[in-house]
Amino acid sequence: MTERVGPKNYCLLAEFATTEEILHAAKSAYAHGFRRMEAYSPMPVEGLAESIGFERNRIPLVVFIGGVVGGSLGYLLQWYSAVVNYPLNIGGRPYHSWPSFIPITFETTVLMAAFAAVFGMLAMNGLPRPNQPIFGVERFALASQSRFFLSIKADDPLFDPNTTYQFLEGLNPYEINRVES
């Protein structure tokens, strides 16, 4: 990940105790104009992803393309080997016996779609990422247990170390941390 900001500010991290609070905070921040945000929660919170502006990602498209490519290549491979490269007479059937090509075509479709899903996901979300500055906040470990966090990244156009801090304070968080990289 490339950080366009200086080595100092990474983000401001606000901690909340309940789903209602994090939802309210996320919506307020979005309404205020912040876009480079991230919300952390120990369990799925209905509407949280939408509230910080997440609509959908391109994974389904990548998977679909992976499936189409896999299926086409699988079929082509069989056609090439059975019709062009090494034609065999099997029970007097035509060389291009499409019904017997279908199972393998299906398999390669699924295989490539799955590869596209996994590697496409890793390429798009930047994982694996063993460390990131936000781990420096000790209480952040609670994001996988009982607490909810909202971070506003320093590369947000509206970000300002002081006014953004004040804005977050207005949302009544349990605690605010300055995260520096």
Place this chain on the structure above:
Amino acid sequence: MMAGEALKLRFDRIQSVAIIAAVGGLVGSAIAGLVWPSAFFPAYLVGFLFWVGISLGCISLLLLHNLTGGQWGRLIRRPLEAGALTIVPMAILFVPIGFGLKTLYPWADSAIVAADRALQHKAPYLNPVAFLLRSGISFVLWITLAYLLNLAASIRDRKGGQAPGWLYSMSGPALAIVFFTGSFVAMDWGMSLEPDWYSTIYGVMVIVGWALLTFAMMIFTISLLARSEPVASAATPGRLQDLGNLMLAFVMLWAYMAFSQFLIIWSGNLTEEIPWYLRRLRGGWEYVAFALVLFHFFVPFFALLFRDLKRNSQVIIWVATAVIVMHLVDLAWLVLPARGEALGTGPRIPWGALLLVLVTTAGIGGVSIWCFLWGLKRRPLVLEEHPAHRGGSAHV
């Protein structure tokens, strides 16, 4: 929430149309049965298999939902419960088939059996008494299950959303019973039309087709109901998407079954097996087969990959309609070619019998839909949420 007055009026109006369809279709069927029995009985079987499949599908999906739970069931449980009740009129509508055994099934004709050694060996299983006994036992079991499922629904409504415990403990064994009896009757009613032929996947293929048909029918129903309250607010995009995804799964499962049977028989190319496909891929039927591949699999498959389509009830209703229509075509393709010689059309498409399919389907469907709406009016259209489950139902 009870169904509003306007909705009740609409149900009443559809019920009157259903009565007209039932009377018209069944009278037309009866006349056809007297005048032209060789075309009537196969056509009636197609219509019967279509609607009995929906009754059985409703029972099975209810049992399945008892076992798995899940948001997808909340929206369609009411229609499923009403649909399960339609098994009762279907049992009565089975009677005409009992009168047509000799016309429909070669094994029921003693002259044919006398000339066919294989049929003589199959006679202990394939004979009219055993056939009617198997069908009778199946109907008794199914009606019992439909009654129990609706009884549990009544108890649940009285107890504010808490279903009785026995509903969950009986659902597993009951699902196995429906699956086995369904497989038996699929082989009796459908596969034994050509008693020389056999396919071990046939029963499952028919059952999966019925489940798919039922899912399409439920999505169709819910999409119509979603045009007004109370279903409009219950049919959230997330729940519709779940239903669409499940229908996609059944589209794929059906294609898997249908193609597996074809691949195995095509690969073997044996004289006992391949005529079944030859009859269905000649004389015009090959276009029907092609249409099935296209509109029973590829079109719904690719359409249901799109998220926005699944989340909009007034769009997904078209996919459901296509699946419903194509499944009727599929059943006609399974049944009618078997009787080509008796119909005098040989390998060609028997257009007369095909036209009769519309009459019989309308007649049986009128009865089924009337019964379905009668069941749907008895209870609130949307399930009351049990307080204990409310927290876990967040889903958009």
